[in-house]
Amino acid sequence: MDKNSVYRTNIIGAGEVGSAISVDMDKNSIHKTNSIFWDTKGNEIIGATALPFYGAFVSEEKCQLFGDVSGKKMLEIGCGTGHSLQYQGERNAAELWAVDISEKQIEKAAQHLKARGLSAKLICSPMEEECGLPADYFDFVYSVYAIGWTTDLDGTFSRIASYLKKDGVFIFSWSHPIHKCVAAENNTLAFKKCYFDESWYSVSLDDGEITLSDRKLSTYVNALAKAGFVIEQLIEESDDDLMQPQGGNSDFAKKAKMLPVTFVIKARKL
Numbered sequence: 001m002d003k004n005s006v007y008r009t010n011i012i013g014a015g016e017v018g019s020a021i022s023v024d025m026d027k028n029s030i031h032k033t034n035s036i037f038w039d040t041k042g043n044e045i046i047g048a049t050a051l052p053f054y055g056a057f058v059s060e061e062k063c064q065l066f067g068d069v070s071g072k073k074m075l076e077i078g079c080g081t082g083h084s085l086q087y088q089g090e091r092n093a094a095e096l097w098a099v100d101i102s103e104k105q106i107e108k109a110a111q112h113l114k115a116r117g118l119s120a121k122l123i124c125s126p127m128e129e130e131c132g133l134p135a136d137y138f139d140f141v142y143s144v145y146a147i148g149w150t151t152d153l154d155g156t157f158s159r160i161a162s163y164l165k166k167d168g169v170f171i172f173s174w175s176h177p178i179h180k181c182v183a184a185e186n187n188t189l190a191f192k193k194c195y196f197d198e199s200w201y202s203v204s205l206d207d208g209e210i211t212l213s214d215r216k217l218s219t220y221v222n223a224l225a226k227a228g229f230v231i232e233q234l235i236e237e238s239d240d241d242l243m244q245p246q247g248g249n250s251d252f253a254k255k256a257k258m259l260p261v262t263f264v265i266k267a268r269k270l
Ligand SMILES: C[S@@+](CC[C@H](N)C(=O)[O-])C[C@H]1O[C@@H](n2cnc3c(N)ncnc32)[C@H](O)[C@@H]1O
Pocket: 009, 034, 035, 038, 046, 047, 048, 049, 050, 077, 078, 079, 080, 081, 082, 083, 084, 099, 100, 101, 102, 105, 125, 126, 127, 128, 144, 145, 146, 149, 150, 151
């Protein structure tokens, strides 16, 4: 996959959030807005973010969170175009499953995997809802830049725990919440948004629109604990080697030298 595409995820930073419009938390309308975005403009505007990259400047090649996945049953939440499923399939995972809210993304993932001789069970559904996934079945559930789209973090983590076997592993990445608060401007970093503000907002991106909320890191940690997970690793560091190709002097790279732009959590079901 195009290495540069992993950086585009982070165009949604404090600059865009600064021009956001507050909206009510209405699950159905949020799902409608976001699935239209991912059915139409999503990849053009945000690109794809897939393993071995967890997002900007963090890679599985360096972090080695999965270890050997051969023979393992894997479920991806918010699989998008299917590139991370390909990554796991090429590492000899026994079963590939995924859920995504967007019919178009599921279609792209199916085509992508078929062209590479891989098969996967792909389910079009919001991650928050019952969609026929088996309980106590998976060795790994993982998600690359998709968990933050959920309208119900506690419910989603509780569902994910139910899909995993005991001692199964859940790994996910998302935009670091501090990245959403701070913008690089004229060689300084400026706070644009309150870190504690988890309210929902809509942002226009080109011709598309998304609705999101920026949760605090503690909200993710506490929701994991509530769902019965123990955290084994939290990654906040950017990898210098990955910043170089983007040009060490871009506003984004300057920002990434001062604060985390991506976080990754590895947790285990107790
Ligand atoms: C930034 S993409 C990441 C996808 C994937 N890692 C890739 O490389 O394409 C986010 C994905 O989450 C999906 N998504 C958004 N809201 C969702 C929800 N509530 N339930 C399930 N999937 C959702 C989108 O359709 C999109 O495919």
